Amino acid sequence: LAKTTQPISMDSYEGQEVNITCSHNNIATNDYITWYQQFPSQGPRFIIQGYKTKVTNEVASLFIPADRKSSTLSLPRVSLSDTAVYYCLVGSGAAGRRALTFGSGTRLQVQP
């Protein structure tokens, strides 16, 4: 499974856009990029998934450049409730029976 590298922590203020970048230099052709959110004392929650270019849902956008060696999770207009740890994971569907490998994640702190 491809290793991922993310910033350990980020700070932001309410109403700002937050971009969290993840590096995955050895991503494989079949790998998808998935982001999860985790609040304290809760299980991770799926945010968004993509393979290339841009994906947008009601919660976030995911930008993936052509070489796919990195990806950026974009959270528009964050609120205090977006304070959480965000994990970037890379893997293939063929590994569906394999567990997800979590990196260190990015601890986002949103302040008023």
Place this chain on the structure above:
Amino acid sequence: GAVVSQHPSRVICKSGTSVKIECRSLDFQATTMFWYRQFPKQSLMLMATSNEGSKATYEQGVEKDKFLINHASLTLSTLTVTSAHPEDSSFYICSARDQEGRGLYNEQFFGPGTRLTVL
């Protein structure tokens, strides 16, 4: 849909006792479930892969005799921490993937976690 539950959500026990944690897929079937452990301020660490009808596969460094896993049905996996000690205190999380393929590519659904405190 695609909900995973865990029971109990929180448990406190005395050192030396055994604790069972249940993981259930409520609206889908899962031939494979995964158990993670998370210490404070740390990431999730995979402990074992639970396979319905067969033995679990444990990650290196995880004692299979201490962390007993039983995947009795397509919707239930249990993790039993035997002879628990204070160092076993942690947040235990299970996950599962819908074997029918619901959800996105390789998406796994996580339970809410179980906080174990061993006194």
